[in-house]
Amino acid sequence: MFSLNGWRRYRALPGPRRRFVREALIQLLWARIALACVPFRHLAAWMGAPGTESPRDLHPEQEQTVEAVSWALRAAALRVPWDCRCLAQAIAGHRMLRRHGLRSTVYFGVRKDPDSPFDAHAWLRCGSWLVTGGEGHQKYRVLCRFPHRDTA
Numbered sequence: 001m002f003s004l005n006g007w008r009r010y011r012a013l014p015g016p017r018r019r020f021v022r023e024a025l026i027q028l029l030w031a032r033i034a035l036a037c038v039p040f041r042h043l044a045a046w047m048g049a050p051g052t053e054s055p056r057d058l059h060p061e062q063e064q065t066v067e068a069v070s071w072a073l074r075a076a077a078l079r080v081p082w083d084c085r086c087l088a089q090a091i092a093g094h095r096m097l098r099r100h101g102l103r104s105t106v107y108f109g110v111r112k113d114p115d116s117p118f119d120a121h122a123w124l125r126c127g128s129w130l131v132t133g134g135e136g137h138q139k140y141r142v143l144c145r146f147p148h149r150d151t152a
Contacts, residue, residue, distance in 0.1 A: 109140030
């Protein structure tokens with residue numbers, strides 16, 4: 001949640017970082033509303049054709065944008081008053097990267113260990129960066145992936 005100290009830290013950020021945080025807040029809210037109101041098949045169609053992947057190479061200036069998006073999503077997700085788990089973060093990041101002209105892939109996985117209870121996870125990759133949900137993603141078997149959908 002935002003506090004006076006958090007507000008001061010936000011105001012101390014350079015202008016571009018503040019813009020990324022504002023964008024992350026908006027996209028996290030959009031993702032949360034979409035997850036509550038839109039059938040998953042429509043979200044999946046928006047994300048891209050299942051099974052393929054986005055490219056793994058990025059230019060250095062694109063890597064700076066990916067790092068800023070990843071940082072802003074983590075910072076914002078920790079402070080919003082609504083549930084903002086891995087899937088909401090992956091969808092929000094997918095939208096943010098698309099807005100900045102970058103292609104990414106959302107991954108859905110389930111825990112590999114058959115003896116543990118059902119556990120699912122989502123993470124987002126852009127180039128070689130794990131933008132969201134990267135910590136511990138190796139424990140999950142990929143069920144489906146949705147790359148950035150090309151719009152013509």
